[in-house]
Amino acid sequence: MKIAVLPGDGIGPEIIAEAVKVLQRIAQDGFDFTFEFAPVGGAAYAASGHPLPEATLSLAKSADAVLFGAVGDWKYDTLERHLRPEQAILGLRKNLGLFANLRPAILYAELADASSLKPEVVSGLDILIVRELTGDIYFGQPRGRRTAPDGAFVGQPEAFDTMRYSRPEIERIAHVAFKAAQGRNKRLTSVDKANVLETFQFWKDIVTEVGQQYPDVQLDHMYVDNAAMQLVKAPKKFDVIVTGNMFGDILSDEASMLTGSIGMLPSASLNEKGQGLYEPSHGSAPDIAGQGIANPLATILSAAMMLRHSLGLPEQADRIEAAVQKGLAQGLRTPDIHAPGTQKVSTAQMGDAVVTALG
Ligand SMILES: NC(=O)c1ccc[n+]([C@@H]2O[C@H](COP(=O)([O-])OP(=O)(O)OC[C@H]3O[C@@H](n4cnc5c(N)ncnc54)[C@H](O)[C@@H]3O)[C@@H](O)[C@H]2O)c1
Numbered sequence: 281m282k283i284a285v286l287p288g289d290g291i292g293p294e295i296i297a298e299a300v301k302v303l304q305r306i307a308q309d310g311f312d313f314t315f316e317f318a319p320v321g322g323a324a325y326a327a328s329g330h331p332l333p334e335a336t337l338s339l340a341k342s343a344d345a346v347l348f349g350a351v352g353d354w355k356y357d358t359l360e361r362h363l364r365p366e367q368a369i370l371g372l373r374k375n376l377g378l379f380a381n382l383r384p385a386i387l388y389a390e391l392a393d394a395s396s397l398k399p400e401v402v403s404g405l406d407i408l409i410v411r412e413l414t415g416d417i418y419f420g421q422p423r424g425r426r427t428a429p430d431g432a433f434v435g436q437p438e439a440f441d442t443m444r445y446s447r448p449e450i451e452r453i454a455h456v457a458f459k460a461a462q463g464r465n466k467r468l469t470s471v472d473k474a475n476v477l478e479t480f481q482f483w484k485d486i487v488t489e490v491g492q493q494y495p496d497v498q499l500d501h502m503y504v505d506n507a508a509m510q511l512v513k514a515p516k517k518f519d520v521i522v523t524g525n526m527f528g529d530i531l532s533d534e535a536s537m538l539t540g541s542i543g544m545l546p547s548a549s550l551n552e553k554g555q556g557l558y559e560p561s562h563g564s565a566p567d568i569a570g571q572g573i574a575n576p577l578a579t580i581l582s583a584a585m586m587l588r589h590s591l592g593l594p595e596q597a598d599r600i601e602a603a604v605q606k607g608l609a610q611g612l613r614t615p616d617i618h619a620p621g622t623q624k625v626s627t628a629q630m631g632d633a634v635v636t637a638l639g
């Protein structure tokens with residue numbers, strides 16, 4: 281099985297090294313993983329002048345799965361947009377058709393104290409955010425800068441983006457979300473802004489329509505501002521959340537803090553053929569890069585999702601998740617989840633602990 285490994289920028293290489301270490305330990309038990317590394321993001325721009333070189337894209341397309349670190353660095357923020365590191369992950373999602381982004385927010389019991397919310401609000405938390413990943417205002421055309429052609433500020437410089445969703449795009453993500461809910465507690469909350477945006481009234485109408493095919497799933501709708509509030513008020517009331525690209529980006533970062541840290545939230549991005557890219561939900565964290573203190577668990581848990589969703593090895597995925605829990609139960613914590621009475625460890629020590637816990 282060929283795994284394309286794209287470490288990227290900032291803490292990307294540090295956290296990816298730990299996930300690869302864990303996968304190599306799994307491989308020792310008789311699984312044939314081949315790792316092929318390629319540059320992506322700012323690292324690729326620095327090496328070859330483009331954040332998503334053709335060779336990296338074709339490796340990703342030809343692989344059985346892609347393991348991705350993170351991209352981005354403040355030093356590239358002034359580049360023309362098409363050369364910025366973030367275009368690499370956007371380009372991979374678009375080129376591979378990775379429209380379904382699964383972001384599970386699960387609180388490990390050992391981390392109840394690490395969450396910024398009271399333990400009773402978050403203990404036992406297990407929700408799944410299904411984020412549409414290849415549409416919405418992220419990719420809508422036209423976009424750009426111009427002189428305002430009309431309105432109160434006619435003649436002034438302005439910038440604009442386009443929020444849009446087509447019927448098939450909404451239908452296919454709705455099916456993914458309803459099916460996910462069927463495999464869980466059979467509740468689905470569709471998050472929109474239908475009270476203001478036509479795109480999201482359309483979204484709501486179509487999700488409701490698709491819902492008729494899933495009578496066993498209880499569907500409700502919530503405006504995104506309310507959802508942001510409910511996520512910190514009573515997060516356990518959610519089971520599966522389905523939403524658009526931008527709302528899903530924001531709500532999943534918010535949900536990550538319920539689990540103790542953004543360093544705990546994995547993700548799977550899947551296409552219609554079941555191919556997938558696996559990455560932590562967080563970014564390249566340039567503020568802590570190179571210090572060996574980043575939490576590698578979101579990336580290790582993303583590798584577990586890869587085994588489950590792309591490589592047909594669900595038992596091995598369970599094994600990794602159990603090993604993560606074991607490491608936490610031993611009291612080992614990177615600084616982002618450290619609490620009194622626990623032992624502060626480095627990125628590599630956390631990865632080693634997971635490997636050891638695999639037995
Ligand atoms: N998919 C991606 O590659 C991706 C995702 C988000 C942001 N980014 C990019 O990352 C760069 C930084 O963005 P940002 O600062 O807004 O978001 P970020 O997620 O990189 O960091 C936000 C905060 O969380 C902390 N953090 C993130 N991951 C952590 C981990 N594993 N362990 C411990 N702490 C962690 C960081 O130190 C920082 O304080 C930007 O260039 C942004 O575009 C990339």
Ligand SMILES: CC(C)[C@H](C(=O)O)[C@@H](O)C(=O)O
Pocket residue numbers: 352366369370529561562563
């Ligand atoms: C880096 C950026 C393009 C990306 C996004 O907005 O999707 C990130 O925030 C994420 O959540 O994966």
Ligand SMILES: [Mg+2]
Pocket residue numbers: 529530533561
């Ligand atoms: Mg994000």
